Amino acid sequence: DTEVTQTPKHLVMGMTNKKSLKCEQHMGHRAMYWYKQKAKKPPELMFVYSYEKLSINESVPSRFSPECPNSSLLNLHLHALQPEDSALYLCASSQPGKTGKSGYTFGSGTRLTVV
Amino acid sequence: KNQVEQSPQSLIILEGKNCTLQCNYTVSPFSNLRWYKQDTGRGPVSLTIMTFSENTKSNGRYTATLDADTKQSSLHITASQLSDSASYICVVSASGKSTFGDGTTLTVKP
Numbered sequence: 171d172t173e174v175t176q177t178p179k180h181l182v183m184g185m186t187n188k189k190s191l192k193c194e195q196h197m198g199h200r201a202m203y204w205y206k207q208k209a210k211k212p213p214e215l216m217f218v219y220s221y222e223k224l225s226i227n228e229s230v231p232s233r234f235s236p237e238c239p240n241s242s243l244l245n246l247h248l249h250a251l252q253p254e255d256s257a258l259y260l261c262a263s264s265q266p267g268k269t270g271k272s273g274y275t276f277g278s279g280t281r282l283t284v285v
Numbered sequence: 286k287n288q289v290e291q292s293p294q295s296l297i298i299l300e301g302k303n304c305t306l307q308c309n310y311t312v313s314p315f316s317n318l319r320w321y322k323q324d325t326g327r328g329p330v331s332l333t334i335m336t337f338s339e340n341t342k343s344n345g346r347y348t349a350t351l352d353a354d355t356k357q358s359s360l361h362i363t364a365s366q367l368s369d370s371a372s373y374i375c376v377v378s379a380s381g382k383s384t385f386g387d388g389t390t391l392t393v394k395p
Binding site for chain 1: 317319321326327328329330331334374376381383385386387388390
């Protein structure tokens, strides 16, 4: 079982809905990430939080709003999404910094469908 | 521009056979290289992590090699099983940023 837990596993939402994706880790990692992955493509970085502060926003549209309430939790708030936003959304965590032994631990993802 | 190129794009092998996946990168300055296995619709799972000084790293039937001089890595799978069918992604990190390869889709047939 993964040590990064994402909920829900599947989500279908209309374009006018507001929903949230949740991610939780208890490995003591202080960096957390949101990735978007389309079919047969590698994950694309959306946001990075380091020590609970947003450090990277890869020019993501404002209809995606991240939140890091504490060092173990990461949320992604969704509002007014488009059908092309349908994808697998992955959360990951790691130790921040340049240590060579660091690596991501990914969650199992949330399969989002926008109708 | 940092790039990670994986080959082949897809591969079909028979159960029990060995295979080798390739990863070439231009990422600099190099920090570490990771291989992940991703089942369809699931999150990637780490197989190996290698730093500059490591030439080889094994995880069960998976063995990764790294040549930092030529900037090439390979992932060798021994005695393949049906459960090895997945995408294998090479990720190279530099200065805290990671570059993902497009992955190799492996299909193991009985």
